[in-house]
Amino acid sequence: MENFLYDIPTKVYFGEGQIAHLPEAIKEYGSRVLLCYGSGSIKKIGLYDEIIRLCKDHQIELFELCDIEPNPRVTSVNEGVRLCREHKIDVVLAVGGGSTIDCAKVIASSVDYEGDAWDIVLDKKKIKNVLPIIAVLTLSATGSEMDHGAVISNLETHDKIGVGHPDMAPRYAFEDPTYTYSVSPYQTAAGTADIMSHIMECYFQSTPGTYLVDRFAEALLKTCIHYGPIAWKEPENYEARANLMWASSWAINGLLKYGKSQSWTVHPMEHELSAYYDITHGVGLAILTPNWMSYILKEETLDKFVEYGINVWNIDKNLPKKEIAEKSILATREFFNSLGIASTLKEVGIGEEKLALMAEKAAASLSNAYVPLNKDDVLTIFQNSLV
Amino acid sequence: MENFLYDIPTKVYFGEGQIAHLPEAIKEYGSRVLLCYGSGSIKKIGLYDEIIRLCKDHQIELFELCDIEPNPRVTSVNEGVRLCREHKIDVVLAVGGGSTIDCAKVIASSVDYEGDAWDIVLDKKKIKNVLPIIAVLTLSATGSEMDHGAVISNLETHDKIGVGHPDMAPRYAFEDPTYTYSVSPYQTAAGTADIMSHIMECYFQSTPGTYLVDRFAEALLKTCIHYGPIAWKEPENYEARANLMWASSWAINGLLKYGKSQSWTVHPMEHELSAYYDITHGVGLAILTPNWMSYILKEETLDKFVEYGINVWNIDKNLPKKEIAEKSILATREFFNSLGIASTLKEVGIGEEKLALMAEKAAASLSNAYVPLNKDDVLTIFQNSLV
Numbered sequence: 001m002e003n004f005l006y007d008i009p010t011k012v013y014f015g016e017g018q019i020a021h022l023p024e025a026i027k028e029y030g031s032r033v034l035l036c037y038g039s040g041s042i043k044k045i046g047l048y049d050e051i052i053r054l055c056k057d058h059q060i061e062l063f064e065l066c067d068i069e070p071n072p073r074v075t076s077v078n079e080g081v082r083l084c085r086e087h088k089i090d091v092v093l094a095v096g097g098g099s100t101i102d103c104a105k106v107i108a109s110s111v112d113y114e115g116d117a118w119d120i121v122l123d124k125k126k127i128k129n130v131l132p133i134i135a136v137l138t139l140s141a142t143g144s145e146m147d148h149g150a151v152i153s154n155l156e157t158h159d160k161i162g163v164g165h166p167d168m169a170p171r172y173a174f175e176d177p178t179y180t181y182s183v184s185p186y187q188t189a190a191g192t193a194d195i196m197s198h199i200m201e202c203y204f205q206s207t208p209g210t211y212l213v214d215r216f217a218e219a220l221l222k223t224c225i226h227y228g229p230i231a232w233k234e235p236e237n238y239e240a241r242a243n244l245m246w247a248s249s250w251a252i253n254g255l256l257k258y259g260k261s262q263s264w265t266v267h268p269m270e271h272e273l274s275a276y277y278d279i280t281h282g283v284g285l286a287i288l289t290p291n292w293m294s295y296i297l298k299e300e301t302l303d304k305f306v307e308y309g310i311n312v313w314n315i316d317k318n319l320p321k322k323e324i325a326e327k328s329i330l331a332t333r334e335f336f337n338s339l340g341i342a343s344t345l346k347e348v349g350i351g352e353e354k355l356a357l358m359a360e361k362a363a364a365s366l367s368n369a370y371v372p373l374n375k376d377d378v379l380t381i382f383q384n385s386l387v
Numbered sequence: 388m389e390n391f392l393y394d395i396p397t398k399v400y401f402g403e404g405q406i407a408h409l410p411e412a413i414k415e416y417g418s419r420v421l422l423c424y425g426s427g428s429i430k431k432i433g434l435y436d437e438i439i440r441l442c443k444d445h446q447i448e449l450f451e452l453c454d455i456e457p458n459p460r461v462t463s464v465n466e467g468v469r470l471c472r473e474h475k476i477d478v479v480l481a482v483g484g485g486s487t488i489d490c491a492k493v494i495a496s497s498v499d500y501e502g503d504a505w506d507i508v509l510d511k512k513k514i515k516n517v518l519p520i521i522a523v524l525t526l527s528a529t530g531s532e533m534d535h536g537a538v539i540s541n542l543e544t545h546d547k548i549g550v551g552h553p554d555m556a557p558r559y560a561f562e563d564p565t566y567t568y569s570v571s572p573y574q575t576a577a578g579t580a581d582i583m584s585h586i587m588e589c590y591f592q593s594t595p596g597t598y599l600v601d602r603f604a605e606a607l608l609k610t611c612i613h614y615g616p617i618a619w620k621e622p623e624n625y626e627a628r629a630n631l632m633w634a635s636s637w638a639i640n641g642l643l644k645y646g647k648s649q650s651w652t653v654h655p656m657e658h659e660l661s662a663y664y665d666i667t668h669g670v671g672l673a674i675l676t677p678n679w680m681s682y683i684l685k686e687e688t689l690d691k692f693v694e695y696g697i698n699v700w701n702i703d704k705n706l707p708k709k710e711i712a713e714k715s716i717l718a719t720r721e722f723f724n725s726l727g728i729a730s731t732l733k734e735v736g737i738g739e740e741k742l743a744l745m746a747e748k749a750a751a752s753l754s755n756a757y758v759p760l761n762k763d764d765v766l767t768i769f770q771n772s773l774v
Binding site for chain 2: 001002003004005006007008009010011012013014015016017018021208209211212213215216218219220222223226227238239242243246247250258259
């Protein structure tokens with residue numbers, strides 16, 4: 001186990017109706033709030049009206065940034081920064097999924113920086129102060145509600161880049177599972193795949209002696225495997241929605257990373273896909289993950305896959321190791337398929353044409369991955385994922 | 388799953404040599420420090436000298452409260468309070484195991500209260516301000532380094548009582564596994580039993596829908612079962628000491644309680660034993676736990692024991708449920724025995740004479756337990772534990 005500084009400061013109001021505590025959380029930091037949200041689904045479920053009412057009752061002044069995109073763009077960030085400055089905002093309140101929260105994080109981090117917010121994305125050292133962020137979660141997926149990272153897209157440059165800073169962690173997160181009742185089966189599946197990918201990025205590392213965190217990771221994976229299909233079939237199953245929501249936060253809030261190498265593989269590869277094709281992030285991850293697994297399965301990684309197969313998928317431990325490993329990869333693919341997720345890039349409209357370009361960009365950050373990959377490796381994984 | 392407010396604020400410097408960060412942690416809060424410690428084992432391992440040196444190098448002034456007892460007494464708390472007032476202390480620094488940290492917590496909570504510190508133990512509402520607490524851990528057991536509770540003994544009244552307050556959580560914990568290298572096999576075993584008991588107190592609850600936290604609990608139990616015997620045999624095995632240390636914090640920092648009923652059973656029973664006989668807390672827990680399990684095993688609890696047996700002890704899931712449950716209890720007993728822990732109260736010098744009195748006192752807080760127990764129930768469990 002490597003040395004680390006554990007620091008997860010976000011307080012979480014978890015459960016149905018906890019939004020009632022929103023005004024007191026906001027008032028710890030001020031009363032002028034930038035409300036950030038996306039397509040308007042928060043209006044359909046009544047959450048928007050509830051927040052307006054709560055804030056009005058407590059003399060909290062709201063200003064709005066809406067229409068934040070599924071892969072949030074730096075143009076939205078810049079608009080949010082403008083609003084914060086114009087209205088002397090005290091608190092940035094993100095209501096939505098990871099995209100909205102990510103956007104809010106970079107807004108909050110850029111208000112005190114004079115240049116374009118994209119500079120902040122490219123270089124977190126430019127961050128001076130970060131406005132307090134509060135997140136109200138409506139989609140279990142990215143875990144942005146409890147971590148200190150954000151991913152922002154730049155459509156001009158076809159870049160989708162992550163940035164992190166300790167002060168970007170939301171001060172409070174509100175996690176009410178009923179807000180996810182209206183999430184479609186498609187988005188439920190994609191969110192579950194995203195959560196699982198966060199866990200696997202941490203799980204598949206070679207740092208020795210990380211037994212406890214690896215068991216935590218398996219606990220989280222089993223939760224996704226148990227409840228993903230239930231939420232997919234029964235959107236208003238509170239227990240399933242609650243466990244998936246709590247899992248989304250713990251998959252990426254840091255617990256699984258502390259003490260381990262932290263170099264991710266599938267996310268950097270997928271970020272290229274969604275930067276160029278704007279596909280659903282979780283779907284991209286689900287397509288790539290089993291192909292990445294098959295590609296890196298070899299003598300040195302065999303034991304890790306055996307552990308994964310036995311502990312996560314309950315594969316018979318008496319089978320030959322190679323067979324357990326292969327069955328675990330197959331189980332991963334079949335699980336994603338069972339949630340109706342596409343198996344190939346073709347199905348989501350991605351062809352051969354940009355694979356080499358995307359592979360080259362992805363490989364730039366994969367030299368220290370669990371199994372280091374160069375551009376040819378990534379291109380092969382992309383090609384194996386095509387059809 | 389029940390609603391909750393997640394709030395675990397402690398930052399943890401984990402790993403060998405992290406003590407180097409102690410001065411910067413202290414300096415966030417001031418430079419006048421009350422150093423609390425116990426029997427002097429921190430001198431034997433060189434930690435005392437290291438802290439003296441670090442503080443001297445950084446102009447931090449230390450005042451000392453030593454000889455804090457294994458079951459810390461309110462007399463020590465009052466002495467610490469006196470020192471804090473006399474020397475205008477900014478930070479209470481606890482260096483030791485749970486007893487020292489618990490003592491420091493109640494000192495820090497009592498400085499602004501004019502009466503006897505025992506009043507604070509009996510009524511946390513009397514707590515006004517709590518001085519910042521920093522913990523340097525030398526024994527993996529109570530988890531006090533990352534939670535906001537403390538247990539204090541009063542030898543005059545034969546009371547051993549827990550008190551908790553959100554501000555009692557240490558601001559920083561330093562967890563260096565090498566500090567536990569010198570912990571004896573006996574204390575290593577008792578500490579492991581204590582960690583496991585914290586987990587089981589949370590695990591054995593009847594709140595429905597807590598799948599994820601129950602898997603987290605199993606992850607922690609498996610870690611204790613895996614590494615307890617290794618640390619017992621190889622005291623300087625870093626991996627074992629590190630995993631047990633991190634497990635001790637997560638067993639009780641709140642993660643396993645959020646969303647569940649929180650009424651404990653075995654701890655309140657054991658607190659009576661160690662209040663009257665001053666036995667080692669973890670040993671008392673290990674003696675009582677299997678007897679408590681056998682006593683509460685019935686139709687309504689059967690499924691929970693089956694889950695415990697299969698997921699924690701790898702008992703064959705194809706066996707009849709009753710057999711799995713009984714095997715799980717036997718495995719628990721045998722595990723504690725394998726660490727050299729006594730199986731009976733007689734072995735630790737406890738006879739029949741005070742059982743009824745202790746049972747009556749313990750039962751006062753057990754009416755809402757996982758399986759509610761009255762004084763006759765507790766007396767039976769005590770009697771079953773005698774020989």
